[in-house]
Amino acid sequence: MKKLMKGNEALGEGAIQAGCGAYFGYPITPQNELTEYMSRRMLEEKRVFIQSESELAAINMVFGASVAGARAMTSSSSPGVSLKQEGLSYMAGCELPGLVVNVQRGGPGLGNISGSQADYFQAVKGGGHGDYHLIVLTPGSVQEMYEMPALAFTLSEKYRTPAMILTDGILAQMQEPMEQVKIDSSRAGDRDWILDGCKGREPRKIRSLLMEEGALEAHNLHLQAKYDMIRKQEQRYQLINEQAEIMLVAYGISARVCYTAMQEANKKGSQIGLLRPLTVWPFPEKILQELAPKIKAFLVIELNAGQMIEDVKLAVNGKTPVHFYGRSGGGCVTPGEILREIEKI
Amino acid sequence: MKKLFFKPESLTDTDHKYCSGCGHGIVHRLVAEVIDELGIREKTIGIAPVGCAVFAYDYWNFDVTEASHGRPPAVATGIKRFLPDRVVFTYQGDGDLAAIGMAETIHAANRGENITVIFINNAIYGMTTGQMAPTSLLGMKTTTSPFGRDAKLAGYPIRVGELLATLEGTTYLARCAVDSAKHVLEAKKAIKKAFEVQLAEKGYSLVEILSQCPPNWKMSVPESLEYVRKEMMTQFPLGVIKDKTKV
Numbered sequence: 001m002k003k004l005m006k007g008n009e010a011l012g013e014g015a016i017q018a019g020c021g022a023y024f025g026y027p028i029t030p031q032n033e034l035t036e037y038m039s040r041r042m043l044e045e046k047r048v049f050i051q052s053e054s055e056l057a058a059i060n061m062v063f064g065a066s067v068a069g070a071r072a073m074t075s076s077s078s079p080g081v082s083l084k085q086e087g088l089s090y091m092a093g094c095e096l097p098g099l100v101v102n103v104q105r106g107g108p109g110l111g112n113i114s115g116s117q118a119d120y121f122q123a124v125k126g127g128g129h130g131d132y133h134l135i136v137l138t139p140g141s142v143q144e145m146y147e148m149p150a151l152a153f154t155l156s157e158k159y160r161t162p163a164m165i166l167t168d169g170i171l172a173q174m175q176e177p178m179e180q181v182k183i184d185s186s187r188a189g190d191r192d193w194i195l196d197g198c199k200g201r202e203p204r205k206i207r208s209l210l211m212e213e214g215a216l217e218a219h220n221l222h223l224q225a226k227y228d229m230i231r232k233q234e235q236r237y238q239l240i241n242e243q244a245e246i247m248l249v250a251y252g253i254s255a256r257v258c259y260t261a262m263q264e265a266n267k268k269g270s271q272i273g274l275l276r277p278l279t280v281w282p283f284p285e286k287i288l289q290e291l292a293p294k295i296k297a298f299l300v301i302e303l304n305a306g307q308m309i310e311d312v313k314l315a316v317n318g319k320t321p322v323h324f325y326g327r328s329g330g331g332c333v334t335p336g337e338i339l340r341e342i343e344k345i
Numbered sequence: 346m347k348k349l350f351f352k353p354e355s356l357t358d359t360d361h362k363y364c365s366g367c368g369h370g371i372v373h374r375l376v377a378e379v380i381d382e383l384g385i386r387e388k389t390i391g392i393a394p395v396g397c398a399v400f401a402y403d404y405w406n407f408d409v410t411e412a413s414h415g416r417p418p419a420v421a422t423g424i425k426r427f428l429p430d431r432v433v434f435t436y437q438g439d440g441d442l443a444a445i446g447m448a449e450t451i452h453a454a455n456r457g458e459n460i461t462v463i464f465i466n467n468a469i470y471g472m473t474t475g476q477m478a479p480t481s482l483l484g485m486k487t488t489t490s491p492f493g494r495d496a497k498l499a500g501y502p503i504r505v506g507e508l509l510a511t512l513e514g515t516t517y518l519a520r521c522a523v524d525s526a527k528h529v530l531e532a533k534k535a536i537k538k539a540f541e542v543q544l545a546e547k548g549y550s551l552v553e554i555l556s557q558c559p560p561n562w563k564m565s566v567p568e569s570l571e572y573v574r575k576e577m578m579t580q581f582p583l584g585v586i587k588d589k590t591k592v
């Protein structure tokens with residue numbers, strides 16, 4: 001049975017169904033409904049909820065809960081996610097799973113509260129200090145907002161690295177019919193690193209400080225090997241109209257607008273397709289490499305001044321022209337604008 | 346032959362890297378002895394700070410995690426809320442606890458988190474080699490207060506225990522020192538009490554320990570002990586600051 005739900009709330013319920021054991025958050029628009037939803041539902045489910053004193057505290061509470069073996073998460077919007085970067089770097093270094101949701105809004109600085117995709121670089125290139133990556137998932141509908149937390153927790157545990165759901169203020173505020181499908185909440189990965197008291201075993205230590213000669217380089221090589229494995233195994237995307245001449249590339253809310261533009265163009269006889277990354281790290285470069293020789297041009301659409309286009313260009317590697325259209329500062333692209341850009345190609 | 350000096354089970358065999366005369370090593374041992382005596386080694390999770398005690402996880406023989414600079418109270422909150430029947434404590438310096446981590450400290454205390462905080466007040470940033478700390482005394486010369494701490498420039502030394510005592514969420518707050526055998530014994534008693542408060546689920550406990558840092562104070566060990574007694578104890582009087590278990 002379909003039910004009308006807001007993106008923020010669907011994400012919260014999805015996380016709860018996925019077995020989220022601890023949620024920590026600090027208010028910020030446009031993700032407040034998520035923290036509010038969790039403040040009620042987590043207590044109903046007898047799980048941990050804390051409204052933290054800051055996003056710094058929230059991510060470090062996630063760190064602690066994850067150390068103790070919880071499926072732990074926090075959510076925020078752009079300015080708050082900047083504050084979480086320290087914790088994310090430590091979690092990556094300590095190889096701790098955990099989920100951070102970024103309901104992106106316009107920046108830089110306090111910016112505004114409109115939906116945006118301006119934190120793409122921060123999300124996929126590292127964000128905090130050190131050589132690391134987050135696994136970054138991008139829902140494109142309220143239904144996916146509900147289903148993606150489970151995938152995020154699973155991948156995060158399987159690879160012992162923090163995951164992010166990168167969404168935006170428009171999707172998060174949007175109400176849409178969705179189905180509360182059954183969610184698999186089984187935990188992935190082994191648990192032989194969790195700190196729960198050393199009863200019947202050797203004490204365990206969780207640390208990212210590695211001062212012994214060569215130890216940190218060895219650790220980094222280990223992390224990079226893990227990231228390579230993720231790149232090989234976890235690229236996810238949706239491809240519509242493989243035979244297209246022009247392939248739109250967009251994720252999240254931009255992909256929704258692209259879909260409308262694509263349908264209108266194709267009604268008039270054009271051959272437009274849509275490649276929608278579901279993971280932006282690992283970036284779906286394999287499919288882009290496959291498509292490149294068959295396609296006349298790519299058109300990347302983003303709610304920023306051009307960030308994901310860099311990854312598209314890296315994957316396509318000059319084989320096919322890559323065009324860009326975007327709006328930043330909280331502006332949203334329209335189907336009409338995209339059609340105009342298509343005509344220019 | 347009776348063994349008079351034995352190693353607590355809660356300490357590993359790893360040699361400390363602390364300078365001679367440093368208070369950290371003494372307090373590590375006191376924590377280990379208390380954990381042994383309470384029989385809680387197998388259900389304790391410690392949080393090591395960023396500071397000279399960063400390697401505490403190598404010295405304690407139970408589960409220990411690191412935390413980023415100043416965030417141990419938030420990390421402890423995450424662990425304790427998820428595993429309320431485990432014993433969770435943080436071990437933090439004055440820079441960690443009272444400068445960069447003051448917000449996390451106050452809010453964990455104010456929520457009455459059922460955790461224990463061991464707070465090493467050496468009035469200096471030891472690890473980064475001697476900069477001014479929020480607890481540095483007025484007039485104290487450090488590498489970032491070369492003319493002595495001036496209240497006009499840098500404010501006043503913070504009395505953490507007294508500050509936290511104003512919060513209804515705190516249960517047990519004490520200040521001790523490790524400059525003499527008598528004070529070491531008192532410190533151990535206070536640490537034990539703090540853990541007992543947590544075991545009885547009575548809420549937030551903190552033991553502040555005045556600790557000497559001879560190299561960064563530019564003093565010999567005996568001089569540093571004198572400094573603790575004469576100067577530190579004047580600014581930071583010893584004793585139980587708050588004990589809600591008594592009321």
Ligand SMILES: Cc1ncc(C[n+]2csc(CCOP(=O)(O)OP(=O)(O)O)c2C)c(N)n1
Nearest residue numbers: 395396397414438439440441469470471472
């Ligand atoms: C975010 C961050 N800022 C600064 C540092 C550098 N740093 C390491 S230890 C320390 C101060 C330690 O002083 P304190 O907490 O008093 O501990 P002590 O060494 O005196 O025991 C600082 C500033 C850091 N590691 N991380």
Ligand code: SF4
Nearest residue numbers: 363364367397471558
């Ligand atoms: S620098 Fe000071 S606090 Fe650090 S180990 Fe040496 S004496 Fe101890």
Ligand SMILES: [Mg+2]
Nearest residue numbers: 438439469471
């Ligand atoms: Mg210090």
